[in-house]
Amino acid sequence: MTRLVTATIAVAGIAALIALDASATPPNPYKAPPLLALGSGTAPSGGFCGALPDPAGK
Structure with a gap:
């Protein structure tokens, strides 16, 4: 009985969070980033660890 109550509370809590x-921000698939950006042509932005330093020091 204890596991059933705990599982019910956990599932209800997760459902409430979702x-x-x-309800706070309805999903908008047109503003969402791509799930996998492999070959999408999207340039990396922000701190990208694989970027080489600029030799001109700009």
Whole structure:
């Protein structure tokens, strides 16, 4: 009985968090980043560890 109650509370809590998140900001698939950006042509931005330093020191 204890596991059933705990599992029910956990699932209800996760469902409540998902509902609160979805109601605060409705999902917009047109503004979402691509799931996999392999070969998408999107340039990296921000701190990119694989970027080589600029030899001109700019």
